[in-house]
Amino acid sequence: MAPSLLLFSLFFLLHHPLSSPSPLPRSTLFKSNLLSLPNPSSNTSITTYFEVTKPIELPHTKPCSYLLLHHDFAYTYTKPPVLANYTPPSNCPSQNFAKIVLEWKATSKGRQFDRIFGVWLGGVELLRSCTAEPRSTGIIWTVEKDITRYYSLLMTNQTLAVYLGNVVNSIYTGIYHVDIKVHFYPAQVGSSYNEAKLGDSADLILPISRNLPLNDGLWFEIENSTDVESKKFEIPQNAYRAVLEVYVSFHENDEFWYTNLPNDYISANNLTGTAGNGPFREVLVSLDGTLVGAVWPFTVIYTGGVNPLLWRPITGIGSFDLPSYDIEITPFLGSTVDGKIHEFAFSVTNALNVWYIDANLHVWLDKTGAHTEGQLLSQTLLPLVVSLVSNFTGLNGNFLTGCSRSVSSVGWVKSSLGNITTNSTQAFNFSNFMVMGNDGNLQIVNQIIDFNDSVHALMPTSSSQSIESFKRFPLYLYSDSVDQGNGSYNFVTNLTLGFNEERTKAAGSGFVVSSLKNLQNAQGIMLVKGNLVVSGVGSTQQAYQYDGSKFCYFRTVGSSNYTILYDKVGNICSKNFRPRVGFGLAKSLPFPARRAYLTSVFLDNKKLH
Numbered sequence: 001m002a003p004s005l006l007l008f009s010l011f012f013l014l015h016h017p018l019s020s021p022s023p024l025p026r027s028t029l030f031k032s033n034l035l036s037l038p039n040p041s042s043n044t045s046i047t048t049y050f051e052v053t054k055p056i057e058l059p060h061t062k063p064c065s066y067l068l069l070h071h072d073f074a075y076t077y078t079k080p081p082v083l084a085n086y087t088p089p090s091n092c093p094s095q096n097f098a099k100i101v102l103e104w105k106a107t108s109k110g111r112q113f114d115r116i117f118g119v120w121l122g123g124v125e126l127l128r129s130c131t132a133e134p135r136s137t138g139i140i141w142t143v144e145k146d147i148t149r150y151y152s153l154l155m156t157n158q159t160l161a162v163y164l165g166n167v168v169n170s171i172y173t174g175i176y177h178v179d180i181k182v183h184f185y186p187a188q189v190g191s192s193y194n195e196a197k198l199g200d201s202a203d204l205i206l207p208i209s210r211n212l213p214l215n216d217g218l219w220f221e222i223e224n225s226t227d228v229e230s231k232k233f234e235i236p237q238n239a240y241r242a243v244l245e246v247y248v249s250f251h252e253n254d255e256f257w258y259t260n261l262p263n264d265y266i267s268a269n270n271l272t273g274t275a276g277n278g279p280f281r282e283v284l285v286s287l288d289g290t291l292v293g294a295v296w297p298f299t300v301i302y303t304g305g306v307n308p309l310l311w312r313p314i315t316g317i318g319s320f321d322l323p324s325y326d327i328e329i330t331p332f333l334g335s336t337v338d339g340k341i342h343e344f345a346f347s348v349t350n351a352l353n354v355w356y357i358d359a360n361l362h363v364w365l366d367k368t369g370a371h372t373e374g375q376l377l378s379q380t381l382l383p384l385v386v387s388l389v390s391n392f393t394g395l396n397g398n399f400l401t402g403c404s405r406s407v408s409s410v411g412w413v414k415s416s417l418g419n420i421t422t423n424s425t426q427a428f429n430f431s432n433f434m435v436m437g438n439d440g441n442l443q444i445v446n447q448i449i450d451f452n453d454s455v456h457a458l459m460p461t462s463s464s465q466s467i468e469s470f471k472r473f474p475l476y477l478y479s480d481s482v483d484q485g486n487g488s489y490n491f492v493t494n495l496t497l498g499f500n501e502e503r504t505k506a507a508g509s510g511f512v513v514s515s516l517k518n519l520q521n522a523q524g525i526m527l528v529k530g531n532l533v534v535s536g537v538g539s540t541q542q543a544y545q546y547d548g549s550k551f552c553y554f555r556t557v558g559s560s561n562y563t564i565l566y567d568k569v570g571n572i573c574s575k576n577f578r579p580r581v582g583f584g585l586a587k588s589l590p591f592p593a594r595r596a597y598l599t600s601v602f603l604d605n606k607k608l609h
């Protein structure tokens with residue numbers, strides 16, 4: 001009997017849904033994502049889904065709130081994005097905002113896949129997210145995102161675009177009813193500075209995405225390992241700092257890229273319709289043909305992934321607000337402030353169809369308007385190193401994939417702030433141990449991604465500022481499928497998914513440190529027929545601990561079979577957390593430098609005094 005290869009193939013999501021969900025050969029059916037059957041006998045109240053995350057720190061002021069868009073996303077697949085005119089707040093008593101929050105609220109009812117969607121303002125992506133899968137009794141969920149870093153963009157007239165490719169027919173009945181709002185929180189009266197303006201936010205944000213009109217999202221689609229998608233842009237000649245914020249999501253054959261099998265295993269076993277190219281992927285970003293950095297993405301699991309019952313009501317880490325990744329471009333700025341056209345390009349190592357990628361270029365401008373100049377001094381690349389140990393007999397075996405890379409770029413930019421030398425370094429490490437057993441019906445994946453970034457800016461006064469981020473993404477996925485002999489399968493899955501990040505901002509002798517540990521464990525069983533979950537149960541436990549210089553936050557929450565079993569929230573810092581804060585800071589740097597570069601370091605300290 002042919003093995004029901006592979007468990008995971010079942011979860012390849014049709015974010016590009018089929019135009020008609022007609023019966024397909026089995027191997028193709030395995031490429032569809034799962035949805036649960038509506039259960040008419042279940043509790044008739046509406047289920048609220050949520051992602052565990054820390055609250056947005058808000059000033060004690062009354063926000064000016066605006067509804068940007070109400071839309072019912074029915075059959076929207078391959079239709080143009082929904083557009084709306086955006087104007088900055090005009091009737092708000094204050095024009096000085098400390099915080100700006102985007103709110104996405106949606107309801108749905110019936111049966112529907114999880115759908116990827118994006119929200120763009122002037123082509124700049126504000127939110128990448130995935131819808132929750134509805135129930136027959138109805139669901140509701142809200143996503144709130146701090147969008148203060150897009151301050152300058154939000155102060156100008158723009159076009160809002162939302163793409164959510166949904167298919168509605170007699171089988172897939174869920175329509176998404178969506179409200180998008182923005183809340184502007186005025187800076188506190190008496191506060192001597194405007195956090196947003198003096199903080200991290202850039203003077204100009206350029207879209208590195210596809211231009212409207214489109215019958216799709218504004219993201220680029222990377223379809224294979226040789227596909228390169230690019231965008232031309234031009235930046236003002238008085239730019240002194242630039243950061244590229246990259247948005248990434250993966251779908252269809254690469255939705256579960258970390259479970260994809262090595263090609264030698266696939267060919268030796270004559271498998272067809274099984275996603276391959278092994279379990280390693282990376283997004284590469286180049287500027288005018290030079291590699292400027294990479295993204296080794298967090299393994300977001302969408303709401304229909306692995307077992308949809310795991311994500312009701314606690315959704316997977318990052319699934320409602322996919323992380324974006326910053327790449328410091330400042331070392332390369334010298335070659336781009338020449339008033340000419342330049343080009344960013346994206347590719348994905350080992351990619352299978354399809355990756356959605358775009359970016360926002362955050363640019364800081366010299367207020368004196370003077371032309372800046374600069375030069376890349378050096379670049380040290382430790383190219384991708386891949387090691388693969390493949391050990392299998394027939395459909396059983398084990399595979400160890402290890403990869404590493406580093407990119408370090410040093411360049412100077414001279415502006416009215418002085419001649420600042422910036423060293424931007426990324427260091428990556430990846431290991432994936434995969435076991436295949438039970439003639440291909442059992443798969444165990446144990447993976448760790450290390451993603452370290454540092455930016456060091458050497459100031460003219462020979463003092464320095466830095467931002468460092470150490471990210472670690474662990475993943476453990478056990479899955480076993482048993483063929484029931486009538487076209488249905490029993491699946492057992494155990495999952496551990498973690499997102500950990502430690503951040504340090506330093507200037508002179510001052511430090512601001514934060515730490516996030518976010519871990520989910522989940523266990524599920526289900527009976528699957530086609531792409532429908534006929535029955536089953538999912539349980540999820542999550543522990544979230546954030547320690548910051550301004551506040552700490554924890555939440556532990558567990559659910560099973562749609563019911564919350566426990567939920568503890570608090571603001572106690574973890575025992576071993578020691579925020580280190582410097583006090584010699586104001587003295588160590590001249591005023592213009594303090595305000596101009598990596599400014600949040602100083603704001604954080606100011607608040608703590």
Ligand SMILES: *[C@@H]1O[C@H](CO)[C@@H](O)[C@H](O)[C@H]1NC(C)=O
Nearest residue numbers: 042043044045047562563564
């Ligand atoms: C339905 O669910 C809600 C909240 O989940 C609960 O408070 C209520 O008791 C449930 N009702 C029934 C009839 O099970």
Ligand SMILES: *[C@@H]1O[C@H](CO)[C@@H](O)[C@H](O)[C@H]1NC(C)=O
Nearest residue numbers: 085086087088090156157158
């Ligand atoms: C922005 O849009 C508003 C409303 O359409 C219009 O009145 C205003 O003149 C526009 N502002 C600019 C700077 O174009």
Ligand SMILES: *[C@@H]1O[C@H](CO)[C@@H](O)[C@H](O)[C@H]1NC(C)=O
Nearest residue numbers: 221222223224225226227228
């Ligand atoms: C990769 O994708 C690009 C873009 O769709 C296509 O032009 C190219 O032919 C593909 N290459 C291979 C080897 O399939």
Ligand SMILES: *[C@@H]1O[C@H](CO)[C@@H](O)[C@H](O)[C@H]1NC(C)=O
Nearest residue numbers: 267268269270271393394395
């Ligand atoms: C794969 O196909 C080849 C050629 O048809 C055949 O010789 C070989 O035995 C097949 N291998 C397996 C594992 O089915």
Ligand SMILES: *[C@@H]1O[C@H](CO)[C@@H](O)[C@H](O)[C@H]1NC(C)=O
Nearest residue numbers: 389390391392393396397398
């Ligand atoms: C290959 O796998 C077999 C079965 O799991 C194991 O006994 C053997 O030690 C492995 N060999 C290597 C070199 O890892």
Ligand SMILES: *[C@@H]1O[C@H](CO)[C@@H](O)[C@H](O)[C@H]1NC(C)=O
Nearest residue numbers: 373377412413414419420421
């Ligand atoms: C800026 O500093 C760098 C590094 O010290 C130096 O190589 C470069 O010549 C300086 N540029 C100017 C315009 O002084």
Ligand SMILES: *[C@@H]1O[C@H](CO)[C@@H](O)[C@H](O)[C@H]1NC(C)=O
Nearest residue numbers: 378408410423424425454456
């Ligand atoms: C840049 O920073 C990295 C990481 O901190 C360091 O290893 C490297 O030596 C620095 N390069 C230069 C030229 O200072």
Ligand SMILES: *[C@@H]1O[C@H](CO)[C@@H](O)[C@H](O)[C@H]1NC(C)=O
Nearest residue numbers: 427428429450451452470471
């Ligand atoms: C990332 O940083 C951590 C903490 O300093 C270190 O233990 C780890 O080896 C680094 N990883 C890479 C790939 O550089």
Ligand SMILES: *[C@@H]1O[C@H](CO)[C@@H](O)[C@H](O)[C@H]1NC(C)=O
Nearest residue numbers: 402404428429430431448450
């Ligand atoms: C990379 O990962 C491998 C396997 O986990 C480990 O042996 C190695 O020390 C790591 N390297 C760094 C620089 O973290």
Ligand SMILES: *[C@@H]1O[C@H](CO)[C@@H](O)[C@H](O)[C@H]1NC(C)=O
Nearest residue numbers: 484485486487488527529534
């Ligand atoms: C298939 O068979 C299994 C076990 O024999 C049974 O539990 C299940 O109800 C059947 N499923 C369908 C959809 O017929």
Ligand SMILES: *[C@@H]1O[C@H](CO)[C@@H](O)[C@H](O)[C@H]1NC(C)=O
Nearest residue numbers: 478479493494495522523524
């Ligand atoms: C899966 O999780 C359950 C519940 O935590 C546990 O009892 C079981 O041993 C786990 N199985 C595997 C293979 O990890």
Ligand SMILES: *[C@@H]1O[C@H](CO)[C@@H](O)[C@H](O)[C@H]1NC(C)=O
Nearest residue numbers: 041042043536537560561562
């Ligand atoms: C899950 O809950 C439903 C109703 O709320 C109940 O009928 C079912 O038996 C429960 N399943 C398990 C495995 O506890």
